[in-house]
Amino acid sequence: MELFDSLFLGLQVAVEPQNLLYCLFGVLIGTAIGVLPGIGPIPTVALLLPFTFGLEPATAFIMLAGIFYGAQYGGSTTAILVNVPGETSSVVTCIDGHQMAKKGRAGHALAIAAISSFFAGTVATIVIALLAIPLAALALKFTAVEYFSLLVLGLIAAVVLAHGSVAKALAMIVLGLILGIVGIDVSSGASRMTFGIPNLADGLDFVPVAMGLFGLGEIIANLERPAERRVVAQKVGSLMPSGPDLRQAFPAMVRGTAIGSFLGVLPGGGAALPPFTAYALEKKFAKDPSRFGHGAIEGVAGPEAANNAGAQTSFIPLLTLGIPSNALMALMIGALMMHGIQPGPQIMTEQPALVWGLIASMWTGNLMLLVINLPMIGVWIAMLKIPYRLMFPAIVLFCCIGAYGISNSMFNVWLMLGCAAIGYFFIKVGVEPAPLLLGLVLGPQLEENFRRAMLLADGDVTVFVTSPISAAILAIVALLLIAMFSPKIARKREEALVE
Numbered sequence: 001m002e003l004f005d006s007l008f009l010g011l012q013v014a015v016e017p018q019n020l021l022y023c024l025f026g027v028l029i030g031t032a033i034g035v036l037p038g039i040g041p042i043p044t045v046a047l048l049l050p051f052t053f054g055l056e057p058a059t060a061f062i063m064l065a066g067i068f069y070g071a072q073y074g075g076s077t078t079a080i081l082v083n084v085p086g087e088t089s090s091v092v093t094c095i096d097g098h099q100m101a102k103k104g105r106a107g108h109a110l111a112i113a114a115i116s117s118f119f120a121g122t123v124a125t126i127v128i129a130l131l132a133i134p135l136a137a138l139a140l141k142f143t144a145v146e147y148f149s150l151l152v153l154g155l156i157a158a159v160v161l162a163h164g165s166v167a168k169a170l171a172m173i174v175l176g177l178i179l180g181i182v183g184i185d186v187s188s189g190a191s192r193m194t195f196g197i198p199n200l201a202d203g204l205d206f207v208p209v210a211m212g213l214f215g216l217g218e219i220i221a222n223l224e225r226p227a228e229r230r231v232v233a234q235k236v237g238s239l240m241p242s243g244p245d246l247r248q249a250f251p252a253m254v255r256g257t258a259i260g261s262f263l264g265v266l267p268g269g270g271a272a273l274p275p276f277t278a279y280a281l282e283k284k285f286a287k288d289p290s291r292f293g294h295g296a297i298e299g300v301a302g303p304e305a306a307n308n309a310g311a312q313t314s315f316i317p318l319l320t321l322g323i324p325s326n327a328l329m330a331l332m333i334g335a336l337m338m339h340g341i342q343p344g345p346q347i348m349t350e351q352p353a354l355v356w357g358l359i360a361s362m363w364t365g366n367l368m369l370l371v372i373n374l375p376m377i378g379v380w381i382a383m384l385k386i387p388y389r390l391m392f393p394a395i396v397l398f399c400c401i402g403a404y405g406i407s408n409s410m411f412n413v414w415l416m417l418g419c420a421a422i423g424y425f426f427i428k429v430g431v432e433p434a435p436l437l438l439g440l441v442l443g444p445q446l447e448e449n450f451r452r453a454m455l456l457a458d459g460d461v462t463v464f465v466t467s468p469i470s471a472a473i474l475a476i477v478a479l480l481l482i483a484m485f486s487p488k489i490a491r492k493r494e495e496a497l498v499e
Contacts, residue, residue, distance in 0.1 A: 013357030026063035030070020035380045041071040043215040050402035057339040058354045062361040069311045076113040092275045096299030111241045113304045120257040120305035121366035124312035135320035136348040144452035149473040151446045154323045176439020199411040206334040208403045208416035213433045217423020249301035256302035260309030274310035275303035327434035330441045
């Protein structure tokens with residue numbers, strides 16, 4: 001009964017005219033940036049964070065979430081028509097989706113991608129609703145001891161599942177934790193790494209750092225990439241898939257949804273893991289695996305379903321435990337803090353309208369995407385012709401306005417530009433900045449919970465292993481660390497990430 005009451009509350013919030021309007025705005029922006037290769041949801045959310053200041057928290061989060069799962073839809077359009085993934089998560093869709101387009105079946109591929117995404121989004125919304133209450137009830141039993149261990153697990157899991165070198169990912173985590181303690185220590189009043197700069201007394205502002213690292217840094221790197229994009233089909237033909245196509249694709253949708261729903265919850269899983277896993281599974285299940293790579297419809301349905309389900313279930317750790325499962329969820333944590341909401345297990349009891357409104361809006365947003373995306377295929381094809389060099393000045397201008405508007409300070413603009421240069425450097429040397437952002441966001445919470453645990457235990461550090469829940473979590477952390485530094489497992493990890 002509690003579940004239905006909560007869902008009814010969420011639906012009331014989601015269908016408010018203002019929230020419906022911003023949900024529509026979010027999914028349209030998300031689809032657009034998904035269509036345009038090189039502009040992903042992370043840079044877009046980072047750039048739009050300052051513009052959510054005047055909104056109600058529920059409205060802001062409904063819009064930001066719409067951008068995230070809307071980008072999953074848009075990325076498939078580019079992958080199918082141009083063979084260029086608009087999103088990392090759409091890389092797999094290129095393989096068979098583009099082959100279908102070359103055979104004159106672009107409309108069928110786009111329709112199956114949209115239907116798969118809607119089906120997965122609907123199921124994922126139900127999964128979130130079913131898991132939210134029991135997980136939140138469990139999380140309320142956590143003290144500072146268990147929460148500290150959980151934060152450590154989130155950081156280490158992000159390192160395990162991050163692309164590239166484990167050593168580099170660990171270094172990024174440590175750098176993020178160090179940057180997180182810049183400012184005046186609340187307990188002692190001592191200045192920490194402020195170097196006499198008054199603007200650093202309150203610490204590094206999360207928004208300009210995120211805008212620089214993920215927004216401008218990524219966008220500058222995209223200027224070096226080829227701008228020419230050739231659309232395979234100007235007219236996509238019939239958008240109505242045949243009965244045999246639907247019967248062939250449906251089992252793949254179900255399997256992809258199950259895989260995405262599970263993998264989306266994993267900390268640090270990233271956007272690419274669910275669709276790649278779903279594609280590999282479809283090849284295993286296929287009676288004739290040789291069809292894959294030559295226009296197999298299951299190669300579109302499975303990954304697209306996994307893609308959308310993974311995007312939505314990644315909200316589960318955020319909404320129930322206050323733990324970001326990836327870089328975009330770390331941005332969401334930052335947005336919560338901007339709106340004066342403390343992330344953590346208590347968020348479901350203290351902000352039920354926000355949490356359940358967001359959950360209900362995911363279904364309304366997916367319905368909007370299904371209704372508007374297919375009729376607007378012509379618009380998305382036209383957008384593919386926009387030269388990237390024309391968008392870049394406008395993006396930089398909006399970045400500077402947003403950074404300045406946070407506190408009417410030029411310091412934030414310079415901080416953003418400095419982080420943009422650092423973000424560009426990270427891209428050039430092959431370092432993934434996502435662990436740094438997780439460290440920056442979780443660092444203050446990690447320190448606060450460690451101090452609180454020490455106060456409760458009179459300075460006895462063994463409290464972390466005497467608490468059963470904390471000991472179990474730290475045991476998992478230890479196993480992950482051993483696995484990371486095991487040469488055999490490390491080699492398999494690299495092979496899997498390369499594949």
